[in-house]
Amino acid sequence: MSGNILLSFEGPDRCGKSEIAAELSRQLEVPVFKNTGEWTTDLKDPSYFKNLLVFGGTFLIDFICQTKPSAILDRHYPSEWVYSRYFDRETDDEILRKVDEKFAKAGGKIVICRRKSYNGIRDDLHSYIDSNTLEGLDSLYEEFAKWTRCEVLTVWVDDENLERETLEI
Numbered sequence: 001m002s003g004n005i006l007l008s009f010e011g012p013d014r015c016g017k018s019e020i021a022a023e024l025s026r027q028l029e030v031p032v033f034k035n036t037g038e039w040t041t042d043l044k045d046p047s048y049f050k051n052l053l054v055f056g057g058t059f060l061i062d063f064i065c066q067t068k069p070s071a072i073l074d075r076h077y078p079s080e081w082v083y084s085r086y087f088d089r090e091t092d093d094e095i096l097r098k099v100d101e102k103f104a105k106a107g108g109k110i111v112i113c114r115r116k117s118y119n120g121i122r123d124d125l126h127s128y129i130d131s132n133t134l135e136g137l138d139s140l141y142e143e144f145a146k147w148t149r150c151e152v153l154t155v156w157v158d159d160e161n162l163e164r165e166t167l168e169i
Contacts (some may be wrong), residue, residue: 004068005030006106007169008076010144011113012137013123016157020113020165021074027166034074050091053080058095061102068106077103078110078148082140086133104149111169112141113157 005028009017018034025032035052057077064071077099084091115121118138123129145152155165 004107005070005072006064006103006108007071008073008078008103008108008110009113010075010078010082010110011141011157012115012118012134013126013129014118014121014134015113015115016160016162016165017113018074019162020111020155020157020169021072023162024166024169025072028070028072030070030072032072032074038075049080049084049089053077053095053099054092057099061099061106064106064108065102078112078141078144081144081147082137085140086137100148100150104151109151109153110145110148111153111155112145113155113165114138114141115158116156117158 007021007024009021011017021032021034024030035056037048037052057080060076063069077096080091081096083089115134115138118131118134121131121134123134145154153169155168157165
């Protein structure tokens with residue numbers, strides 16, 4: 001890859017996004033950013049994630065557009081698009097579209113990590129995220145890939161082969 005690298009790692013919980021992003025960050029010497037606030041927030045929370053999008057998401061995309069950094073994001077607005085729909089929580093679709101357009105214009109690419117099977121997988125932070133939930137989230141990420149104006153790469157992670165996954169990206 002040459003020039004600025006701007007990637008957002010997305011996908012259902014337990015797909016290895018953080019591990020893949022960290023390894024790619026190491027290989028490319030590009031910083032990775034993760035909002036650690038999501039670890040302590042209920043994914044069904046009707047206000048936290050919408051406020052994060054409206055205030056934090058717009059701030060972050062403005063920063064990206066003005067400074068043109070190389071960065072790897074471990075989740076960004078695509079997760080708000082997916083999780084708000086799955087949990088039927090209020091979001092701001094107009095801001096989601098604007099952030100998506102700006103991310104695309106900045107050259108941002110989205111890497112969606114997916115599994116062909118979520119059988120027996122349960123999230124370690126939110127006990128209500130079971131294999132059925134993960135399958136529903138996965139379907140919405142597939143819908144998101146059609147909605148976004150960004151280039152999308154789907155990486156299948158069932159074999160948990162970090163070397164193959166980073167080479168593919």
